[in-house]
Amino acid sequence: MELNRSTPKWADRLILWLCKERYAEEILGDLEEYYAKLNTRNSKFKTLKYWYQSFQFLRLYALKSPFQRSNTATMFKMNLKIAFRNLRRDKFFSFINILGLALGIITCLFIGMFIKDEMSYDSHWDKSKNIYRVVGHLKFGNNEFSLSTTPAPMWSSFKSDFPEIAQAGRMRNLGSMIFELDDKRMVKIPEFAFADQEVFDIFSFRLIAGELNIVDPNTILISESTALKLFGVEESLGKTVKFYDKNYRINGVYSDIPDNSHFHYDALGSMETWQNSKSTEWGSNNFRTYFLLEPGADYHTLESKFSSVYPKYFGPMLSAHTGSTWEQFLESGSFVDYYLQPLESIHLHSDLAYEIEQNGSFQYIILFGAAGLFVLIIACINFMNISTARSSTRAKEVGMRKVMGSQKQYLFNQFMMESLLNAFLAAAIASGFVYLLLPFFNALTDKSIVDPFFGQLFLFPWVLLGTVIVGLLAGIYPALYLSSFRPIKVLKGELRLGVRSGWMRNALVIVQFSTSVIMIFGAVVISSQLDYIQSKSLGFSKDQVLVLKNTYMMDDRVKSFEEEVKNHPTVQKVTTTSYLPTGGNRSDSPMLPKSSTGAENFVSMQIWRVDENYIPTMDMTLVAGRNFDKALASDSNSVILNQAAVDKFGFANPVGEPLKTMHDFPIAGMNEFKVIGVVDNFHYDSFKENIDPLVLLNVPSNGYMALRVDAGSVTESIGYLDKLWNEFNPNLPFEYSFMDQEFEAKYRSEQKLGTLFTIFSSLAIFIACLGLFGLAAFTTDQRKKEIGIRKVLGASMANLMIRQLSGYTKLLVVAVNLSLPIGIYLMSDWLNDFAYRTDISALMIVLPIMSVMALAWGTVSIISYRAARQNPVENLKYE
Amino acid sequence: MKGSYLGEFEELVLLLVAVMQDDAYGLAIQEQFEAQTGRAAAIGAVHSALNRLEEKGFVESNLADATAERGGRRKRIFTVTIPGKKALETSKELRNNLWSQIPELGWKGLKATLLWN
Numbered sequence: 001m002e003l004n005r006s007t008p009k010w011a012d013r014l015i016l017w018l019c020k021e022r023y024a025e026e027i028l029g030d031l032e033e034y035y036a037k038l039n040t041r042n043s044k045f046k047t048l049k050y051w052y053q054s055f056q057f058l059r060l061y062a063l064k065s066p067f068q069r070s071n072t073a074t075m076f077k078m079n080l081k082i083a084f085r086n087l088r089r090d091k092f093f094s095f096i097n098i099l100g101l102a103l104g105i106i107t108c109l110f111i112g113m114f115i116k117d118e119m120s121y122d123s124h125w126d127k128s129k130n131i132y133r134v135v136g137h138l139k140f141g142n143n144e145f146s147l148s149t150t151p152a153p154m155w156s157s158f159k160s161d162f163p164e165i166a167q168a169g170r171m172r173n174l175g176s177m178i179f180e181l182d183d184k185r186m187v188k189i190p191e192f193a194f195a196d197q198e199v200f201d202i203f204s205f206r207l208i209a210g211e212l213n214i215v216d217p218n219t220i221l222i223s224e225s226t227a228l229k230l231f232g233v234e235e236s237l238g239k240t241v242k243f244y245d246k247n248y249r250i251n252g253v254y255s256d257i258p259d260n261s262h263f264h265y266d267a268l269g270s271m272e273t274w275q276n277s278k279s280t281e282w283g284s285n286n287f288r289t290y291f292l293l294e295p296g297a298d299y300h301t302l303e304s305k306f307s308s309v310y311p312k313y314f315g316p317m318l319s320a321h322t323g324s325t326w327e328q329f330l331e332s333g334s335f336v337d338y339y340l341q342p343l344e345s346i347h348l349h350s351d352l353a354y355e356i357e358q359n360g361s362f363q364y365i366i367l368f369g370a371a372g373l374f375v376l377i378i379a380c381i382n383f384m385n386i387s388t389a390r391s392s393t394r395a396k397e398v399g400m401r402k403v404m405g406s407q408k409q410y411l412f413n414q415f416m417m418e419s420l421l422n423a424f425l426a427a428a429i430a431s432g433f434v435y436l437l438l439p440f441f442n443a444l445t446d447k448s449i450v451d452p453f454f455g456q457l458f459l460f461p462w463v464l465l466g467t468v469i470v471g472l473l474a475g476i477y478p479a480l481y482l483s484s485f486r487p488i489k490v491l492k493g494e495l496r497l498g499v500r501s502g503w504m505r506n507a508l509v510i511v512q513f514s515t516s517v518i519m520i521f522g523a524v525v526i527s528s529q530l531d532y533i534q535s536k537s538l539g540f541s542k543d544q545v546l547v548l549k550n551t552y553m554m555d556d557r558v559k560s561f562e563e564e565v566k567n568h569p570t571v572q573k574v575t576t577t578s579y580l581p582t583g584g585n586r587s588d589s590p591m592l593p594k595s596s597t598g599a600e601n602f603v604s605m606q607i608w609r610v611d612e613n614y615i616p617t618m619d620m621t622l623v624a625g626r627n628f629d630k631a632l633a634s635d636s637n638s639v640i641l642n643q644a645a646v647d648k649f650g651f652a653n654p655v656g657e658p659l660k661t662m663h664d665f666p667i668a669g670m671n672e673f674k675v676i677g678v679v680d681n682f683h684y685d686s687f688k689e690n691i692d693p694l695v696l697l698n699v700p701s702n703g704y705m706a707l708r709v710d711a712g713s714v715t716e717s718i719g720y721l722d723k724l725w726n727e728f729n730p731n732l733p734f735e736y737s738f739m740d741q742e743f744e745a746k747y748r749s750e751q752k753l754g755t756l757f758t759i760f761s762s763l764a765i766f767i768a769c770l771g772l773f774g775l776a777a778f779t780t781d782q783r784k785k786e787i788g789i790r791k792v793l794g795a796s797m798a799n800l801m802i803r804q805l806s807g808y809t810k811l812l813v814v815a816v817n818l819s820l821p822i823g824i825y826l827m828s829d830w831l832n833d834f835a836y837r838t839d840i841s842a843l844m845i846v847l848p849i850m851s852v853m854a855l856a857w858g859t860v861s862i863i864s865y866r867a868a869r870q871n872p873v874e875n876l877k878y879e
Numbered sequence: 880m881k882g883s884y885l886g887e888f889e890e891l892v893l894l895l896v897a898v899m900q901d902d903a904y905g906l907a908i909q910e911q912f913e914a915q916t917g918r919a920a921a922i923g924a925v926h927s928a929l930n931r932l933e934e935k936g937f938v939e940s941n942l943a944d945a946t947a948e949r950g951g952r953r954k955r956i957f958t959v960t961i962p963g964k965k966a967l968e969t970s971k972e973l974r975n976n977l978w979s980q981i982p983e984l985g986w987k988g989l990k991a992t993l994l995w996n
Contacts (some may be wrong), residue, residue: 029952036948056923061930465916
């Protein structure tokens with residue numbers, strides 16, 4: 001068919017070349033008419049659109065059958081057929097190859113899912129690339145803070161100071177909240193925050209019903225799942241909920257915030273309602289500030305301008321609180337520094353004080369990525385080793401083909417095809433298993449991935465690409481090696497086959513076992529550190545302690561509730577407080593000796609409000625002085641320090657020392673205190689941090705009730721408490737937890753890391769042994785005659801087996817020596833993150849070596865035992 | 880032979896063939912489709928659907944006269960067949976039937992699960 005001159009020539013040719021002739025006329029006709037109708041001057045754009053439409057015609061129904069055409073296609077079919085035949089002929093080795101590769105690919109897929117999900121955090125907001133969070137790095141005297149929160153007035157002040165900031169908004173999160181409904185129902189909202197209206201210009205919340213409007217005070221927006229808990233989506237609009245003694249009208253419902261976000265608020269109240277929102281105090285950091293920058297604005301440039309406005313805002317604050325000027329403040333080595341975090345980097349790169357939720361860790365992403373890669377490489381090496389070792393069985397085939405006129409290129413293609421076929425079969429099996437194992441993965445990682453391949457993560461193209469890369473990687477060396485045989489030599493039988501590539505195979509085995517040793521060593525160190533955390537003396541006793549939640553809802557009645565609880569025989573001790581070593585409130589404020597005036601004597605302290613039963617209930621140890629005494633009226637101004645605080649103040653005789661706070665804290669009219677006792681240090685923060693100074697105040701707080709109960713009567717106590725709770729609070733859910741479980745929850749991410757590393761290292765060693773098994777089976781088979789002759793000449797079983805094992809043992813010794821220094825270096829680095837850590841002991845080093853050795857010996861022994869057992873007649877009767 | 884199942888896209892194309900009568904050929908149907916539904920569709924996608932419909936026996940086609948704007952190439956004009964009409968009616972009845980079965984209460988407490996990209 002003739003081609004038109006105006007339309008893009010090559011597109012038309014493509015259609016004519018690929019599409020069935022009976023469609024070509026109308027297709028080209030339609031396309032040309034389309035081209036003529038396109039009313040744009042831009043000819044490039046026109047051509048592009050034409051090409052797009054042309055490509056859209058290349059569908060299965062319209063295409064000519066592909067396998068009739070070219071030589072390449074014929075060869076492809078031929079190679080595929082041969083690959084399948086080879087696969088079937090050696091079922092044992094095919095099984096080892098595919099199983100190893102499939103395990104490697106499964107591991108990689110799961111790790112890939114994990115990494116891709118972690119990397120996708122907060123990228124779903126429309127303007128995510130231009131959104132930044134303001135965080136602070138401050139130093140007052142000896143106290144340094146890294147905060148994820150900012151002062152209340154910063155958002156509006158900075159927005160008017162810097163034109164790069166297109167929009168600014170704050171959120172003030174208050175954790176969980178209990179909503180009271182009109183029908184007396186009480187519903188717990190896990191994450192609540194107050195937000196500025198401007199937040200909705202920054203974050204693209206998806207509206208479902210009503211409007212995204214919380215300009216007026218006492219209005220609120222709720223998430224879809226909250227709405228369903230309360231009244232229903234449409235039905236919630238206009239209804240009111242009550243908390244903090246105020247009524248809030250529901251103005252809108254937004255779609256649940258996706259899992260991969262750094263916050264998941266279930267309800268957002270109008271900032272206008274929050275009394276501190278209008279505060280002009282620059283000294284306290286309680287609000288999370290987000291900036292939307294103008295497109296093209298560079299955030300580093302903006303950050304560098306921040307310092308120019310610090311004196312304006314922080315100067316007056318300093319003189320009001322400490323009496324010193326901004327210049328004096330800087331001269332004493334103190335500083336204020338706020339900077340910006342790109343939104344998408346928060347989840348993996350931010351680890352500051354008071355994060356909204358536990359963030360991920362980039363270090364773990366790298367650790368997992370490396371582990372996945374290792375396992376895959378080990379699996380690829382199996383394929384390489386077994387293929388080259390088995391070259392003798394293929395040598396005659398290669399020789400024949402070459403004699404018949406096959407070129408090296410064709411043979412190379414043929415072997416690559418075999419490798420690719422293996423890789424694709426393995427990937428298919430692996431994908432099936434990934435779907436099967438997905439629930440376990442989700443449980444282990446706290447994610448909810450439904451369809452990793454075609455869903456939100458869309459791993460499918462990566463899997464295809466990865467499989468091709470694995471196929472090429474595993475196949476390239478064997479293909480090059482096998483296709484380079486000289487036909488005359490192999491056909492004469494001169495080539496000592498499988499021997500030439502021996503050094504390469506040995507090197508690859510060493511790589512496999514080195515990586516396995518490193519991974520096992522890693523798993524051992526991680527689990528020892530976890531054991532250390534579990535068994536270290538904490539300074540308090542977490543066992544047999546029940547924690548009741550929501551007790552603050554009872555207000556003053558909490559005392560009478562406590563009295564009732566105390567009377568029950570199984571309850572040994574009770575304390576009511578908002579501050580627990582395993583969680584709950586934290587409040588940080590400076591204290592200083594009463595006599596000092598300057599900021600240099602500041603000690604940043606955790607200030608906890610507890611009652612006189614706190615220390616006995618928690619089973620903490622007093623190292624000096626006494627506990628609070630209810631009978632002494634003067635004890636209302638008494639405090640108990642922890643040992644860290646005593647050290648920081650430098651008190652030789654802490655008991656009796658007077659202390660003060662800068663402003664009235666924690667209650668108005670209270671700013672002078674006297675130390676009456678010292679409690680031994682107890683762990684209330686992560687093991688990654690040193691124990692910081694802390695002071696216990698004899699002031700009531702009522703967030704939780706902690707009870708120490710008799711061992712063995714826990715169920716009974718809970719039953720009793722449940723009943724009592726319902727008498728006191730008929731509408732409030734009864735919630736409790738065990739302190740030891742809460743403690744363990746704090747180390748969930750480390751525990752997960754431990755579990756995952758154990759799984760990965762087991763897989764690695766399993767795949768490596770699988771490869772070794774195949775390799776040993778093959779080489780032993782090659783040496784059948786040698787073994788037979790040795791046996792005839794009088795070699796004993798032990799003799800034969802030791803001969804076989806010693807070759808592999810040499811490789812293992814090299815692998816161990818190579819891998820241990822690397823492993824020790826990597827794991828000391830990980831351990832250094834912990835302020836309290838276990839040491840790497842000899843046992844931790846010996847254990848992985850012994851287990852790898854034992855497994856490898858076991859694997860090879862099975863093969864060599866079988867070979868050595870055989871009657872030499874069987875091996876020697878041919879020839 | 881393939882089943883007589885009618886996909887959503889196919890159904891729309893079949894309806895358009897019925898609407899457009901003598902003008903129903905590939906490009907014209909694609910233009911009408913975009914105009915009436917507001918959805919984008921490649922000419923190739925429409926063409927593919929038309930061929931599937933023809934295989935199922937819901938439309939038949941004839942080559943019409945050549946025109947100049949098509950570089951002297953002929954159009955293929957599609958017309959609905961009796962099975963085609965029947966398939967459309969069945970599909971419509973099925974929908975009506977299902978609509979009439981939804982209870983009034985079925986619309987209460989609906990969720991809106993919006994997708995985030």
